[in-house]
Amino acid sequence: MTKIEPDTRMQALEAAAFRRLTDHLAQRQDASNIELMALAGFCRNCLSEWLEEASIETGAPLSREEARLHVYGEPYADFKARQAEATADQLARMNASLAENARIRAAANSRKLDAQLDAQLDAGFPASDPPSITRPR
Numbered sequence: 001m002t003k004i005e006p007d008t009r010m011q012a013l014e015a016a017a018f019r020r021l022t023d024h025l026a027q028r029q030d031a032s033n034i035e036l037m038a039l040a041g042f043c044r045n046c047l048s049e050w051l052e053e054a055s056i057e058t059g060a061p062l063s064r065e066e067a068r069l070h071v072y073g074e075p076y077a078d079f080k081a082r083q084a085e086a087t088a089d090q091l092a093r094m095n096a097s098l099a100e101n102a103r104i105r106a107a108a109n110s111r112k113l114d115a116q117l118d119a120q121l122d123a124g125f126p127a128s129d130p131p132s133i134t135r136p137r
Contacts, residue, residue, distance in 0.1 A: 023073075025071070026072065026074075029079070033083070034090045034091070034094055035090065037098070038094045038097050041101045044072055044079075048064065048071045048076075049067070052064055052067040055067070
């Protein structure tokens with residue numbers, strides 16, 4: 001499946017949804033990063049890193065701290081100071097979630113490679129075998 005580049009309208013909608021998500025996470029400080037990671041496989045830090053990575057493509061990269069400030073709505077150190085230490089159970093669930101992320105990414109990459117191989121094979125057909133092999137009798 002080919003990814004369709006978003007048009008300007010869709011980019012504006014995605015940006016609005018991202019702003020709403022970051023606002024929601026700023027209001028729900030009871031939802032710790034470790035619990036978000038354990039449950040959903042991403043957290044505020046992930047969003048910050050994705051924002052930082054996306055900014056590189058624009059030619060006006062954000063620093064890690066600038067991206068975190070945008071996502072957290074406050075300095076990261078201030079947020080982190082209010083968070084409790086992660087328990088062993090939370091860390092175990094987070095690690096299991098990260099492993100699931102890796103499994104899903106590997107499967108998606110495998111499907112992408114399969115699709116590329118299929119496209120290459122399709123481009124090579126009809127086969128270059130001699131007619132005596134490919135022509136029905």
